[in-house]
Amino acid sequence: xxxxxLLRTTTFRVALLYLGLFIASxxxxxxxxxxxxxxxxxxxxxxxxxxxxxxxxxxxxxxRLPGLIEVVNARSATPRSNTLYLVAxxxxxxxxxxxxxxxxxxxxxxxxxxxxxxxxxxxPDGRRHDARAVMFTLxxxxxxxxxxxxxxxxxxxxxxxxxxxxxxLLTIGLGAAGGVLISRNVxxxxxxxxxxxxxxxxxALQERMAVQGSGDELDQLAGNLNAMLDQIEQLxxxxxxxxxxxxxxxxxxxxRLRSRLEITLVECSGEDEYRAAxxxxxxxxxxxxxIFSALLSIAEAEAGTLQRSFQKVALADIARQIADLxxxxxxxxxxxxxxxxxxxxxxxxxxxLLAQAVANLLDNALKYSPPGGRVTxxxxxxxxxxxxxxxxxxxxxxxxxxxRETVLRRFVRLxxxxxxxxxxxxxxxxxxxxxxxxxxxxxxxxxxxxIVAIVFPRIGAG
Amino acid sequence: MKILVIEDDAQAAAYMVKGLxxxxxxxxxxxxxxxxxxxxxxxxxxxxxxxxLLPGRxxxxxxxxxRGAGTETPVLFLSALGSVDDRVRGLRAGGDDYLTKPYAxxxxxxRVEALGxxxxxxxxxxxxxxxxxxxxxxxARRVRRGAKQIDLLPREFRLLEYLMxxxxxxxxxxxxxxxxxxxxxxxxxxxxxxxxxxxRQKIDRDFPTPMIHTVRGAGYTLRA
Numbered sequence: 200x201x202x203x204x205l206l207r208t209t210t211f212r213v214a215l216l217y218l219g220l221f222i223a224s225x226x227x228x229x230x231x232x233x234x235x236x237x238x239x240x241x242x243x244x245x246x247x248x249x250x251x252x253x254x255x256x257x258x259x260x261x262x263r264l265p266g267l268i269e270v271v272n273a274r275s276a277t278p279r280s281n282t283l284y285l286v287a288x289x290x291x292x293x294x295x296x297x298x299x300x301x302x303x304x305x306x307x308x309x310x311x312x313x314x315x316x317x318x319x320x321x322x323p324d325g326r327r328h329d330a331r332a333v334m335f336t337l338x339x340x341x342x343x344x345x346x347x348x349x350x351x352x353x354x355x356x357x358x359x360x361x362x363x364x365x366x367x368l369l370t371i372g373l374g375a376a377g378g379v380l381i382s383r384n385v386x387x388x389x390x391x392x393x394x395x396x397x398x399x400x401x402x403a404l405q406e407r408m409a410v411q412g413s414g415d416e417l418d419q420l421a422g423n424l425n426a427m428l429d430q431i432e433q434l435x436x437x438x439x440x441x442x443x444x445x446x447x448x449x450x451x452x453x454x455r456l457r458s459r460l461e462i463t464l465v466e467c468s469g470e471d472e473y474r475a476a477x478x479x480x481x482x483x484x485x486x487x488x489x490i491f492s493a494l495l496s497i498a499e500a501e502a503g504t505l506q507r508s509f510q511k512v513a514l515a516d517i518a519r520q521i522a523d524l525x526x527x528x529x530x531x532x533x534x535x536x537x538x539x540x541x542x543x544x545x546x547x548x549x550x551x552l553l554a555q556a557v558a559n560l561l562d563n564a565l566k567y568s569p570p571g572g573r574v575t576x577x578x579x580x581x582x583x584x585x586x587x588x589x590x591x592x593x594x595x596x597x598x599x600x601x602x603r604e605t606v607l608r609r610f611v612r613l614x615x616x617x618x619x620x621x622x623x624x625x626x627x628x629x630x631x632x633x634x635x636x637x638x639x640x641x642x643x644x645x646x647x648x649x650i651v652a653i654v655f656p657r658i659g660a661g
Numbered sequence: 662m663k664i665l666v667i668e669d670d671a672q673a674a675a676y677m678v679k680g681l682x683x684x685x686x687x688x689x690x691x692x693x694x695x696x697x698x699x700x701x702x703x704x705x706x707x708x709x710x711x712x713x714l715l716p717g718r719x720x721x722x723x724x725x726x727x728r729g730a731g732t733e734t735p736v737l738f739l740s741a742l743g744s745v746d747d748r749v750r751g752l753r754a755g756g757d758d759y760l761t762k763p764y765a766x767x768x769x770x771x772r773v774e775a776l777g778x779x780x781x782x783x784x785x786x787x788x789x790x791x792x793x794x795x796x797x798x799x800x801a802r803r804v805r806r807g808a809k810q811i812d813l814l815p816r817e818f819r820l821l822e823y824l825m826x827x828x829x830x831x832x833x834x835x836x837x838x839x840x841x842x843x844x845x846x847x848x849x850x851x852x853x854x855x856x857x858x859x860x861r862q863k864i865d866r867d868f869p870t871p872m873i874h875t876v877r878g879a880g881y882t883l884r885a
Contacts (some may be wrong), residue, residue, distance in 0.1 A: 481765075481878070488763060489847065496846070499745065508746060523816050524842055527855040551745045555846040562849040625849065 218371070225370045229363045237356035244347050244358040244655030248333060251282055251345050264341060265505055270297040281348045283316075284300050289340030301342065306334050316348065327354065356588045386419050391425070404432060446457040449487060456483045490593040499551060501629035514589050515540045517554050518578045525561045525576075533570035544579025548636045552655075553589075556632040558652050560591035567595030568648070581657055585641065590652035599650040603642045629653070662707040662777040663763065666690045667697035667723070669716050673762075677710070680766045681773070686881050701727055703758040707777040710769075713740035714753065722752040728755035732743060735776040739764070741843050748845060767879035771831040778830060792828040793885025795822065795864065806864060806872075816841065824873065824883040833880035857881055 259267045266284075271284040275297035286295035302314035305314070310333050317457065332346020391409055398406050405426065408421035463476035499505065522538045529536035560575075564574045572594030581587045598606055607630040631641045633653045643650040664681055669692045670675040673730075681688045689704070694715045697871045701709055711720040738751040740853045741762045749760045758772050790797040802818060803812045813821065824832060834853040835869050838844050857873065865871040874882050877885045 373794070440711050478878070484767075492847065505746065508749075520842060520844075524838075524848070524852050524856075525850065527859055528850050528852045531858075551746060551845055554844055558844075558848050560844065565850050622683075 200280075207496065208230060214382045218374040218378050222367070222371055225367060229367060233359060233363060237359045239353060240352050244331060244349065244352060245280070248331070248345055248347055250461060252335075255343070255345060259337070264339070267337075267343070269645045271295045281351065283332060283346040283348060285342075285344040287342040287344070289342075291342060294341075296344070298344065298567065300321055301344070302330075309332055312346075313349075349621045358600040379456045385417070389390065392417075396424075398541060400426065404428075404435075449490065450488055452483055452490075455632055456487075459483070472478075488625065493628060495622065496552070496555065497628050500628065500635045505549050505552070505635060509549060511545050512548045512550050512553060513543060513545050514553075515589070516544045517550065517557060518576055518589060522576050525558070525565070529561075529565055529574055532565050532568070534565065534568050535573045536570075536649045537573065537575045539575055539577040541583060542578065542587075544578070544580040544655070546587060546636065549632075552632045553634065555628045556653065557589060559629050559644065561646065563625055563651075564591050564593035568593045568597065572648070585652060585654050587655040588641075588652045588655060590644045590650055592648060592650040594645065597644055597647060600644070607640070626651075662774070663687045663705070664698070664708050664710060664777075665704070665706045666710045667692075667694065667701075667715065667720070668710070668712040669693060669714075670699070671837055677769065680770065687848060692716075694700050694720070697723055698726060701732060701734065702730065703706070708773050709736045709757075710745070710773065711736055711738055713738055713742060715762050716877045721756075721873050724755045733737055737769075737772055737776055739769075745845065759871075767831065767876075771833045771836060771880060774830045775827050775832070775836065778827060790822065790825040791835060792825050792883060793872065795825070795885070797825055806868060809867065811842060813860070813862050813863060814842070817863070819863070820856060820860055821883075824881065827883075829882065831879050831882050832878050836880070838874070857880075 205226045224645050225251045255270060255506070260268045262269075264471060265483045268286055271286050274282065274294045275284050275295070279295065280452050282297070284296055285298040285301060288294055290380045291301040302312065304312045304314035306312040311331065312334055313331050315328050329348065329350040330346050331349050332344050333345040335345075337343055388411075395406055395408050407425045409423070410418050412418065460480055461475065463473065463480075466474050467476060516537060518540055522536070526536050559573070568574055574594075576590075577590045577592070579585060579588050579590075606626050608627065629651070631642050636653075636655065638653050638655045639651075643652075664686050666674055666677055666681075666688060668677065668690070671692070674690050674692070676689075678688045678690050678767050683829065689700060689706075696715065696716070697709075697711070701735050711724060713720040715723070719824075720738060720740075727734075735757040735762060736755065737758045738756040739760055740747055740761060742767075748759045757776055760769060760772060769804075788798070790799065793805055796805045799822070800803075804813055804818070804821065810817065820837065821836065823840050835847070837857075861871070861873045866874060872883050872885065876882055
């Protein structure tokens with residue numbers, strides 16, 4: 200578990216961000232607490248002083264200075280009072296009250312002053328201001344001071360502040376620890392995913408991500424990665440099959456081509472012989488090129504990228520054109536060729552590929568039908584027995600039901616047809632084109648012969 | 662004809678240039694798009710042969726620039742990408758024909774000559790075609806050879822029209838499939854041969870000199 204890496208991870212950054220927000224909100228809350236406790240006491244002090252002043256003012260109004268001195272003396276005598284009083288002469292000599300001397304602090308604009316009580320026992324933390332008072336100048340130059348001893352209050356405020364600071368520290372500590380723990384947990388799982396990915400990249404293709412089973416986002420991510428890997432694996436298996444069969448099926452004709460050229464080089468003498476050998480070689484090369492272009496067409500159909508360029512295609516028109524193209528060849532082969540167009544369905548698709556698929560089916564029908572047989576090219580609409588489809592039926596040997604899946608694979612040729620020309624890619628292409636169009640390939644027994652139908656999905660209105 | 666080949670593969674280009682020269686054409690060759698643009702813009706050619714994949718650019722964009730600049734020389738695209746989509750894109754960019762690599766030289770030659778002829782024939786809409794004693798009236802859809810009226814099926818008429826428009830030139834099976842049926846794939850069955858054989862029956866049967874000839878390994882040609 201790389202702890203240094205932790206500081207760089209997104210998870211940790213997110214945790215840190217949350218911690219920041221957390222601290223900010225805790226600060227607000229603590230500020231409010233302070234405001235409602237220590238702040239309240241401070242305001243209370245000022246209100247008390249104001250109330251005292253109001254009382255004294257009343258006495259002064261009624262009985263002038265003597266009355267004031269009397270009240271001040273009486274109130275100063277109250278033990279454990281936090282209120283400070285001092286009445287002083289014009290020369291600041293104390294006349295009454297519980298302060299021993301007039302403080303030399305200068306009052307602010309509102310007449311408030313903060314000063315040290317000289318004769319009070321010293322407070323341990325050496326704070327300087329420990330009283331808060333208002334000063335008045337009375338008629339005749341006399342002075343009045345009303346204040347409160349704030350030592351206890353300050354002490355309390357300090358205690359509140361200290362506990363709030365502790366609370367803050369604790370919050371930061373807990374938040375940070377929690378963030379680290381949470382991000383470590385997430386990190387650990389992401390680390391596991393990264394580790395597995397690296398293993399897979401270094402060749403352990405069968406490895407898969409661990410799924411905890413909690414169904415959270417990380418589990419979903421792991422699940423999706425696994426599904427993707429499965430799909431890639433399937434594609435790779437398919438690719439391997441293709442390349443194996445390509446290698447196998449192309450090697451044979453290439454080897455044949457090569458040995459033939461070699462023999463020509465050794466044995467041929469006359470120009471005619473050379474000419475014949477070269478023509479044979481060209482024919483062989485053309486067969487090879489045919490295999491390649493068939494493979495490319497299949498790959499293109501299977502890639503599915505053509506779906507972007509789909510247009511409306513009238514199946515019956517394709518059938519008519521292809522019939523027009525193939526009819527003479529079918530007759531030449533001694534077959535009866537019939538078109539059976541029962542509807543005019545329109546599908547979304549690629550005209551060229553659909554035509555090529557139908558042409559491939561007809562190639563097969565012509566190739567395998569015995570002379571005198573019948574080949575039918577049929578089109579039916581969505582209301583037909585099968586739904587929208589285009590089909591080719593022949594009177595040839597057919598394909599046994601248990602081999603109908605097999606013949607769709609590339610390069611597969613049934614034993615019975617090994618002797619006839621062909622590369623075993625015709626039906627693979629038809630199948631790929633059908634799947635590109637979301638259609639099914641259905642094969643049935645024509646008794647005798649084979650019916651191959653490309654059956655299109657039903658499209659809802661619009 | 663005067664032909665410009667824009668192709669970066671030296672071996673393929675040498676083979677192409679040699680073959681075209683042996684067939685009696687004047688050929689210039691450049692290996693990249695920049696020179697190709699310069700040459701095509703500064704000289705007059707009958708046909709341009711442009712490879713789709715040139716160093717640093719797609720042959721498509723080169724032809725688009727030429728077409729934008731008003732050059733109307735016929736263009737034959739060569740491409741290793743033989744997909745349905747690519748052909749459409751090539752023709753949309755201003756190409757006149759499209760040939761997928763690898764190709765037989767006879768196929769390339771036939772297509773280049775067909776393109777060159779199309780240019781020299783001009784775009785004038787003609788209503789009659791005549792080759793020797795063979796006459797085609799495109800408006801009345803009638804064909805005569807000498808004094809004999811020949812009845813043709815619609816597809817046979819189109820096939821003959823294409824052969825007559827390219828009289829004297831080799832026309833390949835693929836060209837017929839593309840131009841008469843508009844199909845761009847290679848049927849396993851010899852469908853085109855059967856069509857030509859039937860047309861030949863009608864055109865040549867009662868006459869001492871055949872007009873439709875098979876060119877081995879390449880295709881067909883119609884000549885008087």
